[in-house]
Amino acid sequence: MAKSEATRTREETWSKAADLPRDEEEEAKSEATRTREETWSKAADLPRDEEEEAKSEATRTREETWSKAADLPRDEEEEAKSEATRTREETWSKAADLPRDEEEEAKSEATRTREETWSKAADLPRDEEEEAKSEATRTREETWSKAADLPRDEEDRLALDLVWNTNFKERHHFYLPARTHKHHIRFIVDTGSPDSVISLAHVERKQIQPSDTKEIYYISHAIKILGKASVTLFVGKDQQEIVYDFLVADIHREHTTDLVAMNFLTDFECIIHIDSELRLTMSRTPREPQAGDYNSPYLDLAVSAGKGEATRYKFLVDTGGSNALPMGYAETAGARIVRRGLGRYCLTYRVKGNFRIDFGSFSRQMKDPLARESTHGTLCQKFLMRTVVNLKDWSMTFKGRNGDVTLPLIN
Structure with a gap:
């Protein structure tokens, strides 16, 4: 009953204040504020249910204060926000005297209040600028933090x-x-x-x-x-x-x-x-030059033609050459030799036919390759598409529809 009476008194006072001159309006609002404080004071002597009801009323009053603050001049708006800040601090202070569950609930409420304050501040130009700078600072710090966890060689590549x-x-x-x-x-x-x-x-x-x-x-x-x-x-x-x-x-x-x-x-x-x-x-910097020659990378692979039996050969991974098979294998497989010419290191021949190179779980087709008087074949051109040639770990990865296959490079 005391709460309801105080509420009606405050509402009537605020309503009448709207029709009063500026000084009288401020005085009326001050009276309403005192009435609210008296209500909170009296609520402490009420039973638990009535005390909670009185505090809920005070909470709604604070929210209305924030809402009205948005329409006030800059100074009054800041003053209203300061009042809300003090309210949050008082809430945290009171929470220390509550049981554990109520303390956590009060702290959660204070946290939500702070988040709402930041959200509303985003509508102010100055706060947007500060918030953007803070975000940029956090991003930079996170970037530096992650960089500190990278291996040295990855950071310097x-x-x-x-x-x-x-x-x-x-x-x-x-x-x-x-x-x-x-x-x-x-x-x-x-x-x-x-x-x-x-x-x-x-x-x-x-x-x-x-x-x-x-x-x-x-x-x-x-x-x-x-x-x-x-x-x-x-x-x-x-x-x-x-x-x-x-x-x-x-x-x-x-x-x-x-x-x-x-x-x-x-x-x-x-x-x-x-x-x-x-x-x-x-x-970024080269390692010490190695003694002796620098060998090119090779793969040990199985090659077959049609339904014929697969034969294993070394294949040079050559990003600057042409697909080629060993001449001995091309002849054994019955491939049709159509032209003879010069190659990088030996005689080459143009071969007609389709050949399959196996990489374990999948294979790729080599169409109309060259054949060389050599003991190894060559992989290049489109055959190397969707691959990663790793000369740091000396491996090669082929990317297939059903997954990737990584093979060791040999020399």
């Missing part, structure tokens, strides 16, 4: 886009775009060649140092080597700087064959992703 060659006759090639201080260069990425080469057109003669290598073979011709040079390259969208020693080829044309071959790919621990997104990841 570059991710670079590669480019397919649009020349129909050399469509199996893809390039690593780079530049020096004076020239833009497209390096063929070639896992079938041991030595990386740069054209004389892209370096200055004063950079060239003596080299033990005097000649290399590429495709079907020999290339004279003038020496070696330490070349600074800028790669990737951010033009990251890398330095490496290249053999200098005695060719002056601007658009000749520049290669990043197995020594570069091994020293930088490169991983080549051959898919719809053609890219290469590599270390």
